[in-house]
Amino acid sequence: MDWRDALGGLLAEGNLPPGDDTPADTADAPVKSVQREPLHVLMERKGRGGKTATIVEGFLCDDNELQRVARTLKQKLGTGGSARGGEILIQGDVVAKVRDLLRSMGYKVKG
Numbered sequence: 012m013d014w015r016d017a018l019g020g021l022l023a024e025g026n027l028p029p030g031d032d033t034p035a036d037t038a039d040a041p042v043k044s045v046q047r048e049p050l051h052v053l054m055e056r057k058g059r060g061g062k063t064a065t066i067v068e069g070f071l072c073d074d075n076e077l078q079r080v081a082r083t084l085k086q087k088l089g090t091g092g093s094a095r096g097g098e099i100l101i102q103g104d105v106v107a108k109v110r111d112l113l114r115s116m117g118y119k120v121k122g
Contacts, residue, residue, distance in 0.1 A: 049119040065105050068098040
């Protein structure tokens with residue numbers, strides 16, 4: 012049994028930590044960021060056979076966090092994409108939507 016199972020058991024029984032009145036639903040909780048540097052969101056077509064892609068660069072987190080953020084963006088936008096090397100690629104020109112979603116997740120976003 013790992014710590015997640017133990018915590019889930021406590022929350023299921025109604026034993027909340029002191030000062031916590033409502034259980035948090037961790038499955039739908041936005042990804043929290045401690046990154047202070049802003050992310051850059053841009054649209055790119057170069058080298059992609061004329062197809063548009065939205066690029067988010069400037070992540071300083073580990074690959075697991077990057078994958079979680081990319082998964083959330085792809086699910087909310089209903090698009091494909093990938094994440095590696097500190098950047099996320101989202102298929103299509105969805106710059107404005109990506110900016111809004113990242114801000115709602117707690118990230119600072121620059122043009």
